[in-house]
Amino acid sequence: MEVARWSGDFLRGKGVEDGRLNAEYLLAHVLGIGRLQLYLDFDRPLAETELAVYRPLLRRRAAREPLQYLLGSAPFRDLELAVDPRVAIPRPETEYLLEVLARVAGHDRVFESALDVGTGSGAIAIALAAEGLARSVTATDISADALEVARSNARACGRPAIDFRRGSLLDPVGGLTFDLVLSNPPYLSEAEWRGAEPEVREWEPRAAMVAGQGGLALIAALVAGVEAVLRPDGWFGLEVGSAQGETVAGFISDTGRFRSVRLHDDLTGRQRYVFARRLTHDQH
Numbered sequence: 001m002e003v004a005r006w007s008g009d010f011l012r013g014k015g016v017e018d019g020r021l022n023a024e025y026l027l028a029h030v031l032g033i034g035r036l037q038l039y040l041d042f043d044r045p046l047a048e049t050e051l052a053v054y055r056p057l058l059r060r061r062a063a064r065e066p067l068q069y070l071l072g073s074a075p076f077r078d079l080e081l082a083v084d085p086r087v088a089i090p091r092p093e094t095e096y097l098l099e100v101l102a103r104v105a106g107h108d109r110v111f112e113s114a115l116d117v118g119t120g121s122g123a124i125a126i127a128l129a130a131e132g133l134a135r136s137v138t139a140t141d142i143s144a145d146a147l148e149v150a151r152s153n154a155r156a157c158g159r160p161a162i163d164f165r166r167g168s169l170l171d172p173v174g175g176l177t178f179d180l181v182l183s184n185p186p187y188l189s190e191a192e193w194r195g196a197e198p199e200v201r202e203w204e205p206r207a208a209m210v211a212g213q214g215g216l217a218l219i220a221a222l223v224a225g226v227e228a229v230l231r232p233d234g235w236f237g238l239e240v241g242s243a244q245g246e247t248v249a250g251f252i253s254d255t256g257r258f259r260s261v262r263l264h265d266d267l268t269g270r271q272r273y274v275f276a277r278r279l280t281h282d283q284h
């Protein structure tokens, strides 16, 4: 506990939010125990060999390398996904995208076929398959590196059937149709990215975060193309930046191809999700 305390102060001094919590995660990782176990073994002395592993990790965290890259994994829903600097770190907001999906589409709804655009670590795609929300799952990403991580995560989670395809947005799935398309695309503007914490700016892949000067370039392109891969009545759901909801809902409404276009709040009350439903042919 003594080590956790001073390392927590050290990290906080380097600008790390939740310094103490970060120190505890790193310590538990080095000791091969759960974080709460530290509190049960609070007076256990650390061996020099343990400190020799811990110190460099602490130094890297102080230099603002993300905790999840140091631990090598991040939780997502019921999954533990391997992450490294080839992929964006899955976030709690994206876990909540699936919560919103259940709310809008119905809690017992099982989709025949779902698509995750910009899958990164595979988080959304693997959760859809693992939670039985979709019978078949396809996922795309422009980054070959990310797809390598995603495929390996899918295998490790017992979901090797997910069809991962490389290419931009919907290009790799031309000709296929889905009854659910979800995406957490890059949506930061250049300025937002420049102002982001070092963990994001210096470590996460830039192409996973930034979408053109204003942040909306990829969302606009996705909205323009998504109707072609959605079955009539199919659902489309996006995670967006907290100031982008109205604009994105406008993009979707303006296509004239969707109904039930709605914004949804995250747990902190920010409008972070847009869901819509494709019209059937006779509704056109």
Ligand SMILES: C[S@@+](CC[C@H](N)C(=O)[O-])C[C@H]1O[C@@H](n2cnc3c(N)ncnc32)[C@H](O)[C@@H]1O
Residues within 6 Å of the ligand: 087, 088, 089, 090, 091, 094, 117, 118, 119, 120, 121, 122, 123, 124, 140, 141, 142, 143, 146, 167, 168, 169, 184, 185, 186, 187, 207, 208, 209, 218
């Ligand atoms: C914000 S990350 C989301 C990763 C993952 N879905 C998640 O929620 O944790 C965005 C992902 O989109 C991918 N991406 C960026 N541009 C793309 C494009 N034009 N087409 C497909 N994927 C793209 C990035 O490589 C990155 O993996």
